[in-house]
Amino acid sequence: MADQLIEEVKQMIIDALRIEGMTPAEIDTDAPLFGEGLGLDSIDALQLVVAMEKQYGVVVPDAATGTKVFQSVRTVAAFIAENRK
Amino acid sequence: MICFMFPGQPLTFEATVPDDLDFRQVTALALERTGLNLADCTCRGEGLTEHVRLQVHGVAMSLYHCRRLRREGTVPAIIAEHSMGIYPAMAACGALEDGDALEMTCRIGACIAAMGTRNTYALGCITGLTAAPLMAVAENNGVFLANYNTSRHFLLSGERRNVEDAVAEALESGAFTARSFPCDAPLHSPLMEEVAGELRDIVGDYRFREPTLPLMNHIDQDYLSAADLPEFLVRELSLPVYWERTCQALSAAGVSRFVEVGVGDSLKKYNRWIASEGGR
Numbered sequence: 001m002a003d004q005l006i007e008e009v010k011q012m013i014i015d016a017l018r019i020e021g022m023t024p025a026e027i028d029t030d031a032p033l034f035g036e037g038l039g040l041d042s043i044d045a046l047q048l049v050v051a052m053e054k055q056y057g058v059v060v061p062d063a064a065t066g067t068k069v070f071q072s073v074r075t076v077a078a079f080i081a082e083n084r085k
Numbered sequence: 086m087i088c089f090m091f092p093g094q095p096l097t098f099e100a101t102v103p104d105d106l107d108f109r110q111v112t113a114l115a116l117e118r119t120g121l122n123l124a125d126c127t128c129r130g131e132g133l134t135e136h137v138r139l140q141v142h143g144v145a146m147s148l149y150h151c152r153r154l155r156r157e158g159t160v161p162a163i164i165a166e167h168s169m170g171i172y173p174a175m176a177a178c179g180a181l182e183d184g185d186a187l188e189m190t191c192r193i194g195a196c197i198a199a200m201g202t203r204n205t206y207a208l209g210c211i212t213g214l215t216a217a218p219l220m221a222v223a224e225n226n227g228v229f230l231a232n233y234n235t236s237r238h239f240l241l242s243g244e245r246r247n248v249e250d251a252v253a254e255a256l257e258s259g260a261f262t263a264r265s266f267p268c269d270a271p272l273h274s275p276l277m278e279e280v281a282g283e284l285r286d287i288v289g290d291y292r293f294r295e296p297t298l299p300l301m302n303h304i305d306q307d308y309l310s311a312a313d314l315p316e317f318l319v320r321e322l323s324l325p326v327y328w329e330r331t332c333q334a335l336s337a338a339g340v341s342r343f344v345e346v347g348v349g350d351s352l353k354k355y356n357r358w359i360a361s362e363g364g365r
Contacts, residue, residue, distance in 0.1 A: 018357055042262045043238060043354040046212045047361070049261065063262045 002081070009077045016051035017044055029073045037072070045070055052076070056084045088340040089151065089161035089177055091170030093326070094136070095143045095348035096266075098126045107152040111183070115145045118184045119191040134201070136269045137194035140169055144190045147173035147347035148183050159344060164300045165335055167352055168232070168273065168326050171302075171318065177346070178296035180311060185291055189318075192287045194269075196280055197322070201269035206276075207248040208268050209241035213261025222258055226251035231273035232326045234351075235358040237261075240326075242274040277323040284319045291315075299338075303327055306334035328352070332359045 010024035013033075017040070031037040034045075048070065049060045058080050060066050069079045102108065102124060112123040120129045121141045128138060151173060166174035172190045175181040181189070200206070208231065211219060216230070219239055223230050228243030228251045241251050248265050255263040271277060293311040300309045302317060303326045309317055332355065335343070345353045 016361075041354075042210070042212050043351065043358070046237060046261050047354075047358060050361075060261075062259075063256075066261065 002077075005077045005081060006073060009073050009080065012051050012055055013038070013048065013073070016047050027073060031072060033070050033072060033076075040070070048076075052080065056080050058083045086162045086339045087159065087342045087344060088163045088165055088335050089154070089174075089344050089346045090165040090335075090352050091147050091167065091174040091177070092143070092345060092347040092349060092352050093168030093170055094140050095146075096139075098139065098142055099146060099348055103149070103153075105153075107156065108149050111145050111149040111152070114148075114184050115141060115187050118188040121145070121191070133191065133195065134198045134269055137191060137198050140194040141187060141191050143169065143348050144172045144187055148176060148186065150346045151177050154344065154346065161298060161344070163335065163338065163340060164296070164298050165303075165331055166300070167303055167328050167331075168321075170347065171321065173347070174300060175293070175296075175314065178298040178300045180293050180296045180300065180309075180314060181291065189287065189291060193284060193318075196283050196287060197270040197272070197277070200271070200277075200280060205245040206243065206268050206271045207245040207265045208272065209248045209252045209255070209263065209265045211239045211241060211252070211255045211260050211263045213237055214239070214255060214259060218258055219255060219260075222251050222254045225254060229271070229274035229276075230325055231271075232328065233330070234326075234328045234355045236329065236362060238355060238358065240273075242271045243276065244271065272322060273325050275323055281319055281323065284322065285315070288315045288318045301331060301335060301338075303331050306331055328355055329359055332356050333363075336363075 006029055007024050010027045014022055034040050045066055052058045060069055069076055115121050115123050119141050121138055123145050164174050164178045172186045176183045176186040223241055227247045228241045231242035232240035241248055252263045252265045293314045295311045302309050304324055343356055
């Protein structure tokens, strides 16, 4: 997994969710995005789906896929790397 | 221009509570007027359902955050509300005393909770679909669109089995997420008219003062006067919450900063979505 894509995904999360006062370095690559990790919810998930489609042309078609993709920054980056156009 | 926006019922109690003078004062007021102890979320005397306790908790926390924000120098020029956010919103603009807002929340909550002893109800939280296909899903299953939060975030309301069927159909129709939550009553649906008379009796026990700040309502985005409030409090429970329109109307009115005053940050997230669609 390219480190650059990992960093891009972290920045995408910060930008899409308009998280104030957080830098990419503060996001753990392997921490859960939902619940105990960044504490994201379904509203955030849909915002990230739109951002991924806009930025990388990658579609997360449903919640079942989303559950797998949004486990961590690393899984998001892996999904983008495998599916981007 | 700063807008204080008051959210609806939280899904959970806050895990940790503050320890300052404002919180202690609001805690004492909630205990006196509703019997709910904010510190441990228990209630004395007549038992309140989990949902009513959450409603009182949500309103009390909004009242607390409002006091704290003002003490810290954040002063609103306009007030907005989502669903039961109307109760602390009325207090924030001087239309009602804090204690009356808490008591009214508890009494109205208990009144509508009684519906849950006669039937079973649920809310369905749907993301991803737009309003038109979701409206078709609602009609197919005999439920109602209760919250129009953004172009793709909605709440359904109705009898529990119907809501569960609608949630399943929404997923089949392409919803990104869809799940149902049991609740005491079919909030923001015409089914609430069953208790409209009792609600009018409760609301009639309170005196409303003229708001000292503009108070925008979530139905038609007009500003509420003291004379409007009693009927609005009854009517709003039978009609949907139109938050997307409210957010857009607030922006058009000149609001430059939105401050969510209460538990959680759902309104902030809805606004973020609405702003991103508007290119902001």
